[in-house]
Amino acid sequence: MRKAILPVIILLFLLGVISFAQETELPDPGLTPDSPFYFLDTLAEKISLFFTFDIVKKAEKAFQFAGEKLAELEVMVKANKIDSLKKAGQKYQEFLDLANQKTKEAKEKGRNVEELAVLITEKTLKHQEVLIEVFEKVPEEAKAAIEKAIEVSRKGSEEAVKAVTGVKKEELLQKIEEVKTEVEERIKLRQILDETADWETYRNEEYRYEIKYPEDWESKERGLASALGHRDVIWIQSDKDSFSVDVWDFSVYSYNQLTEPPPGGIDPDTIEKKETTINGQPATELSYVAVGDGGSGAWRVKEIFVQKNQLLYIIKSCDSKKCDKILSTFKFIELEESEEEVLKEEVAAAPNTPMMLDIDVSTTAGSPYTISWRAVEEATNYILERDTNSSFSNPIIVSSRILNSFSGTLSPSVSTRYYFRVKACNKYGCSSWSKTTELWVEAPITVTFPSGGESINQESCKIQWDSKNVELMDIFLLTYDENKNQLICYRNPIRTGFTPLSEVPIAIFKKAARAEDGYYLASFKQELEENCSFVIPPSYYKIKLRDGFNNKIADTSDGYFTISPAPNFKIISVNNEVQLRGGVNPLNWENHTFTIGNDIILTDNSTKFYLDGKETTFEELKQLYDEMGKNKYCPFGSCLFNSLNGNIKAISSQGQITIMAKEMFFSGGQ
Incomplete structure (x- = not known):
């Protein structure tokens, strides 16, 4: 009697399994894992597979049972029964693996399984679409089980398509990749929505986008537009990072131009550019490492460029996970009809012409x-x-x-x-x-010579500057003592005592000045000496130039310099003779010797000498030298440094030497 009943029970279960195949994407779940009679469902499936001897039929039946387990999983999600949901997911994996295994074995035995492989591939892709919708609804504790089921279904598609050939295989491979990308994005989005549920929301209805940011960040609406075509900018920032959305008129600048990296301030070896999507819209992502001035710090910058509504949105994101989450919340919004009508009611009119206000001339x-x-x-x-x-x-x-x-x-x-x-x-x-x-x-004035650090000859030195011509130049000779303390230029114009020549410690001489002309220091120093008396003899100098009409425009030479007289004679010994040689640049004194007194011998008798423009002889110069303070060229009654004071000129018969000097200093015996 028992032997007769058993086949009937088996037949009933087989009929029940077959009846699950309906026109909907998933079969009727039948008994579910939370039912106390679920073991009967499991037993019937095992018996049905055991008595299915054809390998292709067994693969088909295993895949049919996998669909049933997926339907059971969906019911358990709605009932919020996590343990039963996990059990259904485990059974789904077992039957799907079995279906692919038997399909592979059948192909290896030469059976035509392409139609079955196509069916499994297409159905598992549908399974993934069902599962991702389930994933978006389940509580947090159930998400891991659903993600695992999605991964199982994806691997099932990838395994089944191996048995497909030709164009159909290429179509299915493309579809697998598309579904995989969509599912991954939706999982990521769901995770972000869960994590950002308590974040603040910035909504811009005028430019139709929305973005969320953490509560401890700050948003600054309607930042100042910076260039033509720049409509709007919103800054979102914390104490460490910043994030911004700029809105531009797409018609003003070309997309290619705006998506190029900045010309400077970046490391060119770090530039990366790729195509991506933002909220379903095609976009370009540009990233690079920005470098601070002088190499002071470096940080990665990410910019997203996306076009919509005849506008270009430039999203600048920092390089952090937090900023990536903020970026993922960006989405375009569609207005309700009532909101749209309010915008249309605005009066379309350009503003009036602004009037310029007075400015500094x-x-x-x-x-x-x-x-x-x-x-x-x-x-x-x-x-x-x-x-x-x-x-x-x-x-x-x-x-x-x-x-x-x-x-x-x-x-x-x-x-x-x-x-x-x-x-x-x-x-x-x-x-x-x-x-x-x-x-x-x-424009500014810049002293180019003398610039400091030199010992210059007053006769050959030309004060020079660059940048501009000046109608009237104030030329200052700043004077300093041996300790580099600045000295004040004094004069006694009415013999009532020394008074400062200027309120500032400088000598002032106004000259019409062109940069290409310059001004010779010798004549300038002569003017200084005629107008000033220094309490302490100066040792160091600086040059200062100033625009005669604009006192704000001025420049002072960088460092101190010293001034030597012309000619800059030096007593040396040559061939046992004591000789006096001069070093006026660019004159060459190599073949000429001038001597005075018993220790000095004149070797070039053809040289002519002039004193204050009148021709004289070397003997007369020697006599003046010997008389020291007894002649008019020592105005203070005693000539220090054994000097001849006057405009002395010496011309060689060879035409190679011309000396113009205010003073000649002799230090015999050196």
Whole structure:
């Protein structure tokens, strides 16, 4: 009797299993793992497989049971029965693995299993779509089990497609990759949504996007637009990191131009560029390492460029997991019909033309200046242009911001006149240009010689400067004693006592000055000596130049220098003769010797000498030297350093030597 009943029971279970195949994506689950009679379901499946002897049929049946287990899993999710859900997921994996194993064995035995392999591949792809929807609904403790089921289903697809050939295989492989990408993105998004559920939300309905950020971060809405076509910017930052979204008119700059890395301040070897997606929109990701001034620090920057609604969104993200999560919450939004109607009701009108306000007519190179204009209603930004000619044939946009003023600096190499004009803009257009205003920028003066650290000959030294011509130059000779204490130039114009020549400790001589001309130190020093008396003889000097019309424009030589008289004679011994040689640059004294007194012998008798423009002889010069303080050339009654004081000129018959000197100093016996 028992032998008769057993086949009937088996038949009933077989019929029950077959009836699960319906037109829906998943079969009817039947008994579920939470049922006390679930063991009967498991027993029936085992018996059914045991009595299925054809290997292909066994693969088909195993895959059918896998679909049933997936249906059971879905029911357990809705019932929030985690343990039963995990049990159904484990059974799904076992039956799917068995189906692929038997399909592989059948193919190895020469059976045609391509139709079955296609079925398994396509159905497991559908399984993954079902599972990802389940994943998005289950509580946190069930997510791991669903993720495992998704991975099992994906591997099932990849294994089954191996038995497919030809074009169909290529189509399925592409579909597998697409589903894999979608599932991974949805899992990642779900995880982010869970992690960011308590975050703050920034919503911009005008430019139709939304982004979330942590509660301990700060958002700054409507930052200042910085250039033409720059609509809007939002900054989100913490005490360490920052994140921003810039909105640009896509028509102003080409996409390729904006997606290029900046020209400087980055490490070019770190530039990476790739295509990606943001909220389902195609995008370009650009990353590089930015370097601080002078190599002071380095950090990675990531920029995402995405186009939508005829706008270009530039998302700048820091290189951290937190910023990656913020980036993942970015999404475009669609407005409700009522919100859309409110936007359409706004009056489409460009703003009026702004009026320039008075500015300083001039400034100096490198010094700040400010351009300002009257604010205009309905303006969202102002475009300020600059050019060096009033026709604006080659203008430069220096500002496109919401502020009605601009401050900056200009550093031209020569004094230059600049022209400015401004117009107001909003999303409906821009006004006409304002009237032009002018700014005169004075270029700097720079002392190029003497620059310090030299011992220079006063006759050959030419004070030189660069950068510009000056209508009237103030030339200062700053004087210092041997301890480098600055000295004040004194004079006695009315013989009532010494008074400072200037309020500052410098001698002033005004000269019309062109940079290419320069000014000779010898004549300048002569003027100084005629106008000043120094309490302490100076030992060191500096040169200072100043614009005669603008006292702000000035420059002082970098270091101290000393001044030697001309000719710069030096007593040396040559061939047992004591000789006096001079070193005036660029004169060559190698073949000429001048001697005075018993210790010095004149060897070039053809040389002519002049004193204050009148021809004299070497003997007369010697006599003046011997008389010391008894002649007019020693005005203080005693000539220090054994000097002849006068404009002395010596010309060689060979035409190679000309000496112009204020004084000649002799130190015999050196």
